[in-house]
Amino acid sequence: MTTSSAAAPRHPRLRALATSTACIVLGAGVFVVFLGAELDGSGDTGSVAFLLLVLADIVLGLAACALVGPIRRSVGGNLVVVLLAVVSTWALPALVVSVVRLGARRTLRLDALVVGMIALGSLGFTALYDLALRRPSEDPVLVVGITAVATVALLLWGRSRGTRAALVEALREQAASAEEARRATERTREAEVARARAEERGAIAREMHDGISHQLAIVAMHAGALTYRTDLAPEEQRAAAETVRDAAATGSTMLRDALVALRTTDGEVARSPLPDSLSIERLVQDARAAGHDVALQWEDITATELQAMPGRAPAVARILAEVVLNARKYAPGAPLALRIGRLGDGVILRASNPMSDAAPMATTTGTGTGLGLVGVAERAAILGGSATSGPTASGTFDVEVRLP
Numbered sequence: 001m002t003t004s005s006a007a008a009p010r011h012p013r014l015r016a017l018a019t020s021t022a023c024i025v026l027g028a029g030v031f032v033v034f035l036g037a038e039l040d041g042s043g044d045t046g047s048v049a050f051l052l053l054v055l056a057d058i059v060l061g062l063a064a065c066a067l068v069g070p071i072r073r074s075v076g077g078n079l080v081v082v083l084l085a086v087v088s089t090w091a092l093p094a095l096v097v098s099v100v101r102l103g104a105r106r107t108l109r110l111d112a113l114v115v116g117m118i119a120l121g122s123l124g125f126t127a128l129y130d131l132a133l134r135r136p137s138e139d140p141v142l143v144v145g146i147t148a149v150a151t152v153a154l155l156l157w158g159r160s161r162g163t164r165a166a167l168v169e170a171l172r173e174q175a176a177s178a179e180e181a182r183r184a185t186e187r188t189r190e191a192e193v194a195r196a197r198a199e200e201r202g203a204i205a206r207e208m209h210d211g212i213s214h215q216l217a218i219v220a221m222h223a224g225a226l227t228y229r230t231d232l233a234p235e236e237q238r239a240a241a242e243t244v245r246d247a248a249a250t251g252s253t254m255l256r257d258a259l260v261a262l263r264t265t266d267g268e269v270a271r272s273p274l275p276d277s278l279s280i281e282r283l284v285q286d287a288r289a290a291g292h293d294v295a296l297q298w299e300d301i302t303a304t305e306l307q308a309m310p311g312r313a314p315a316v317a318r319i320l321a322e323v324v325l326n327a328r329k330y331a332p333g334a335p336l337a338l339r340i341g342r343l344g345d346g347v348i349l350r351a352s353n354p355m356s357d358a359a360p361m362a363t364t365t366g367t368g369t370g371l372g373l374v375g376v377a378e379r380a381a382i383l384g385g386s387a388t389s390g391p392t393a394s395g396t397f398d399v400e401v402r403l404p
Helices: 003-007 012-039 048-068 075-085 092-103 108-133 140-228 234-261 277-289 303-308 312-330 372-382
Strands: 294-299 336-343 346-354 386-391 396-403
Touching (some): 012 048, 012 092, 048 075, 048 092, 048 108, 075 092, 092 108, 092 140, 108 140, 140 372, 277 303, 277 336, 303 312, 312 336, 312 346, 312 372, 312 396, 372 386, 372 396
Parallel strands (some): 294 336
Antiparallel strands (some): 336 346, 346 396, 386 396
């Protein structure tokens, strides 16, 4: 994962230069204040030792300030800056920066090392200046106590910054993981939808197989009659030829639909009995027997007329079964109104039930996948029709399927 690199500054060199420059400028101000206080004091500020200490303060301070910018992520480099800064007032800003950085590491041993270095370094720094200025020494306990408290405060500041950075990093990783999980869920859903569509195409193809076989049997029977019956009247021959023609045309249409349905279906699937218009009536009766309030209405078409439409009775029966199952699962106890009507030379199926706040009811055949209406839409599209479904403004869930 590259979140840590993404969080890094885009221009590290400019940031390092700015940090070093700021430390040098601020350090110069601290140095001037410190030097002014010493010159106004009671010590021997004209001694060679004092001048050498001042010169060392300047050199070491500039070195520490120049180094603190480039070594931002280096533990060893920041420890070197701390070592230089404890004997230089000019390096005090660089010391603060390095201590905060080391505190952000949130390591107890490292914190203890930094406190010890600064406390002992400050004690030595004070002793050297007292000797150079020939003045009484400062109380060592007071010096160590003040520097230790200040150092601990800086380390705690750095630790809080490190904790915040770690939290931000963890949140970024969680967000990335959640996004990956969402994408995986989408891929799984897409695979389930594809599988449901493939299964629906296979079911349609199996149903078409029975219908095509029936039409071919009609063609074979009447064509065979025409070959050996020489006593048929012209009208009878014409009627038989028309029957052969109609059966061949119907079989051709059903064969085209079956080939379309099989365009991505692999393997053999066991055949099931072909549903018909009688299956619709039985389905409604079974649903009522199970306690589901289902009302079926035929409009401008009868079950017999639907059965005469090639390939449409099985499709309507299959779609109706899925619609009833969907309503029973997601709106248990709600009445379901079904209407089957004529649409030109085709069929239209409408279903409507009130929306229910009840939890989806488990089916006896296993856990549902929520892909039933996807299969309905796929079946309608394969047969050259369309299917729409969804909630309405009046508080009902409607399904409309049109088959040519």
